[in-house]
Amino acid sequence: MGLLIQDKQVVVPGEILAQGMDYLPGHGTYRDGDNIKSTRLGLLNVEGRALKIVPLKGAYLPRKGDTIIGRVDDIAFSGWRFNINSAYPAMLSMKDGTHEFVARGADLTRYYKLQEYVVAKIINVTSQNLVDLTVKGPGLKKLGPGRIIMVTPAKVPRIIGKQGSMVTLIKEHTQTQITVGQNGIVWINGKEPKKEAIAVQAIELINQQAHVGGLTDRIKEFLEKRVPMPKTTKKVEEPKKEDTEVKQ
Amino acid sequence: MNLQIQNHIKQSLDQQARVDGRKLDEFRDLTIEKGVSQTAEGSARVILGETEVIAGVKMSVGEPYPDTPEDGSLMVGAELLPMSSPNFEPGPPSIWAIEIARVVDRGIRESKAIDTKKLCIKKGEKIWLVAVDIITINDDGNLLDAAGIATLAALQDAVFPTYVDGEIDYKKKTKTKLPLSKLPIPVTVYKIGDNLLVDPVSEEEESVDARLTVTTTEKGQICAMQKGGDAPLTIEEIDKMCTLAQKRASELRKKL
């Protein structure tokens, strides 16, 4: 009876997490008679009496309030259609896409061209997962030249770190601008390609090892070995506010 | 394709820097594993960075073509499995799969790497048909070179099945290897902007302007070529591309 699996252990779908009525099934779990079982491959999280599973992998499912990176895939009469690394495309209407007045029938590529990447916020998701975006808000904007890499959406909080500590660490070491979308799309731009490549490697390392303890120290060591921080000037360049990552 | 992102990759290459930190003329790590399928007469798995390809050889007995009564036959096919990339769809072979198969086939055929006369069982009546199938498992760029190497490794691995009284017993393999006398290795040189590079990852492949596959044998002779991509090439560029391909081919050959 009671908890059968320890907190922060990897569990598989169907695995019995706890027996009896002492615990409550939370996200990623279900009750089957006396047992609480997992529905996902992930890490068990015990919060008081509630059990939930933090997934280790999985496609992005749009949620209201998420800040994501999308790519313009099509242009409609009254807005833009985005690929947001999900089974569901997202729409950005003219009114949410720009402060300017846009006359009906105007050339919408003046604002966002096909294939361009944009940081946007999800303002609505319907029961059928129809998604509406806005670019009105702090940090929301069109992205310029750079590299686009894909990470597991479940790992995004680790890539960002507490109050953006992890991504700031990478940015400062590699002198890059980085924007992390909650949908697992990451945009990176550095003046020096070699340092930019190291920033990409660091992010890929987090993507692979996010579940292993001591992550921050490992990433620090990884960066320090390849691109040591100059000791004299305390911080090379304070990243501008709007370059900063999206919040969790 | 997003032009700003393409230009970003080009500018990095202008500074001799690649997305994964390699030199422009450098291949990724190559692993070759033979005998990965017991049902094939010969098989090999090639892992090039994150790109993975399997090739398998199947042999059967058939009749020769009337104009070449003493020659066995060789066929190369390729499948780009939807398993190996979100961009590949189920269905009949795409033009890209056909191109891979034909370029690999041409290298082996034109270099006469396999003596087809030795595949003759009875003149005008019975010959061996050798079918090589190339299957992609994971696509992270440069499938063609990986396919070429996998094909050669599978042919090296292949042995004839037992053939008695007009019947093949696939369960009983002989010790007789295929008559493979040369290793024609295809190396593709890619052009992005003004830069020439080899073995791109998928991220780089999306920005390729032109490519040239050059298949060379041990002696450095060229036995097959294929130009791809939309941009044209100058003779000077072709000269450089051939030199680079020959150099890389002789290094890759040592791994086989």
Place this chain on the structure above:
Amino acid sequence: MTYTKRLDGRKHDELRETEAKVGVIKRATGSAKFRMGNTTALAAVYGPRELHPRFLQDPEKGRLRCNYNMMPFSGMGDRVRPGANRRAKEISMVTTKALLPAVDLKDYPNAVVDVFIELPQTDAGSRCVGIVAASMALADAGIPMKDLVCAVAVGKVDKSIVIDLDYEEEQYPKYATTKVDDEEVADIPIAMIPSTGEITLLQLDGDISKEDLIKALKFAKPAMEKIYEIQKKALKEKYSDLKGGKK
């Protein structure tokens, strides 16, 4: 019971040698490899992703779509011509149905989860090996599931109930080394949800009495549990190899 010693020396309830690995195809959302003797399956999961054409979409829940394919050189005999044939289509369909009861796609209306199962080599039991690999790949892809799905063939060879038949046992009288009392062979591929014991795939080729069939199905249960442990271990191994190792 004349078939007391199996052709390859296994006990009646013994599986062939197995090998399982998760995360073998980087581009896929989830992937796995499973080998049982000389039958190997690779499985890759993509999605949930957009489903086209639109008329295939289900507004109530996401769809599961499995695709079983033998590589051209993976057959015991001649080369298998590439492309879908009737057999591959049927196996794809029963594989989908075998996995569906364990998978929960209600959060993904109109979308599709694609499962590609590919076999580089086969020696009987390929649909079961494919289902075991696919089930691990679905879990690896983070798809919500109430349980994994296990699969193995059970059968009757010369009056004896045996688990996980290989090719020579399927063709038994041809390869028999001792006197044959009963020429009939039955081959029964089964898939099961291990926690409930519910059967999600059931096919049968051959000749068997109802009594023997039920006996065979019960006989398969402990083997399923073994397969479940192998799947569980492989899924956990993917995330444990770094733990406590390199700092």
